Every structure is written in C-alpha cells, then in structure tokens.
Amino acid sequence: MKKILVISLMILSTLSVAEIHFWFDSSLGFSLYSELYTPENKPxxxxxxxxxxxxxxxxxxxxxxxxxxxxxxxxxxxxxxGSVDSSLLCVGIAPSFAFDFLDVVCKLSGGVQYVLVGPTGSLAGFGISGTSNFQGWIYTGKLDFLWQLSEQFSVGMGINVRFHDLSILTRDLSLRSLSVPISLKINYRF
Structure with missing residues (x-):
C-alpha cells in the first residue's frame, strides 16, 4: 500500500510542473550508408x-x-x-531532454519507430518483379534548435540521424541505411 501511495504522490507532483508540447517537423535527408541484402545483392x-x-x-x-x-x-x-520508391507510416516513442543554450532552446532526443505499413512501387530496381510492403524499425536521434516567438510558440531547425532496419520477408530482402536529414520544426506548448 505504501508503494502505491508513493507512486501516486510522485505522479501527482510531476503533473503540477510538467507540460504538454505538440510539435511538427518536415525533413529531407540523404543516406551516408546503405546496404541492400537480396539474393542478387544489388548495390x-x-x-x-x-x-x-x-x-x-x-x-x-x-x-x-x-x-x-x-x-x-x-x-x-x-x-x-532503376529506382524503388516507398512510403512508410510509422509510430514510435521518443524520450528527450530540453535545455537552454545562449538564446536558443536545444532539444536532444532519441527514439524508435515501428513501421506500420510501407508500401513500395515497382521492385524492378531491385531486380524483382511486382510490388510489396516494407516492415521493420527506424531508430532516430535528433538535435533541435528552437527560437521562442512567444511564451507558447517556437520555431526551429534540427539535424537528425535515422537508421532504417527494414525488410520484405516474402521477397527475402532487407535494407539497412543510415541517413542524416535536416528538419524544420514548429513547437507549441500547452
């Protein structure tokens, strides 16, 4: 009973000082390292x-x-x-730490995202016929720099690192890639 009471008091105490932040970002990145594992191993x-x-x-x-x-x-x-295009719809968790640096708020975060669906276009660029669906995980790390425009609203930019660990099990194909995207970010604090 004491443990439940202590945990409840800790949760209630964090509710008094914690806040909810909503953020949106868009990014563009290029791969530094990519490997495709197929029966033919196309580079x-x-x-x-x-x-x-x-x-x-x-x-x-x-x-x-x-x-x-x-x-x-x-x-x-x-x-x-040729080329293969794919769209990935992901959900994940992302712990972070925010701190002040000069006149900028810096946010350092990491996380993991699970690919819910990853439909591809034609797989002809891999030497395989038809289309398929990627599945797997994306591991991320980010450093964002945010400038506060008001008490609740801030904008910024960041540099990310993404490691893709994706596969198409039905085609005996897996993809490992490390990319470094640059992102623009909007943050709103409730």
Missing amino acids: ISAMTDYGMQIGFDYGLQRGLRMGVSFAYLNMSIKTDL
Whole structure:
C-alpha cells in the first residue's frame, strides 16, 4: 500500500510542473550508408528520405520529457537497374531532454519507430518483379534548435540521424541505411 501511495504522490507532483508540447517537423535527408541484402545483392547508388512527423511530449519545459511520434516518411532508393520508391507510416516513442543554450532552446532526443505499413512501387530496381510492403524499425536521434516567438510558440531547425532496419520477408530482402536529414520544426506548448 505504501508503494502505491508513493507512486501516486510522485505522479501527482510531476503533473503540477510538467507540460504538454505538440510539435511538427518536415525533413529531407540523404543516406551516408546503405546496404541492400537480396539474393542478387544489388548495390545502392543513392538513397533519399523525406517526410513529416507530428508528436506530443510530456515533461518539463527544461528537462526530461517522454513523447510519442507519428511519421509519414518517403524513401527513394536508386540502384543500377532503376529506382524503388516507398512510403512508410510509422509510430514510435521518443524520450528527450530540453535545455537552454545562449538564446536558443536545444532539444536532444532519441527514439524508435515501428513501421506500420510501407508500401513500395515497382521492385524492378531491385531486380524483382511486382510490388510489396516494407516492415521493420527506424531508430532516430535528433538535435533541435528552437527560437521562442512567444511564451507558447517556437520555431526551429534540427539535424537528425535515422537508421532504417527494414525488410520484405516474402521477397527475402532487407535494407539497412543510415541517413542524416535536416528538419524544420514548429513547437507549441500547452
């Protein structure tokens, strides 16, 4: 009973100082490392990823926060046979830490996103016929720089790191890629 009371008091105490932050960002990135594992092992010559994310963080204005994110990301993967385009719909968790640096609020965050659906266009660029669906995980790290325009509203930019660990099990295909997107961000604090 004491443990339940202590946990309840801790949750109530954090409710008095914690806030909810809503954020939106759009990003564009290029791959630094990409490997495609197929029966023929086609080399990737270029890969771009771009898209948008929305999320909610709960926590301190300056300090630790815990958040959820929803992302719609697009990938274009180019091989010597052509290109394959894919859209990824993801949901994930993203813990973060916000702090002041000069006149800027910096937010350092990491996270993991699960790919709910990842339909592709033609797989001819991989030397495979038809279309399919990527599944897997995307691991992220971000450093955002936010300028406050008002007490609740801020805008900024950030640099991200994304590691894609995706596969199409029915086609015996997997993709590993590390990209570095640049993002523009809008943040609103409730």
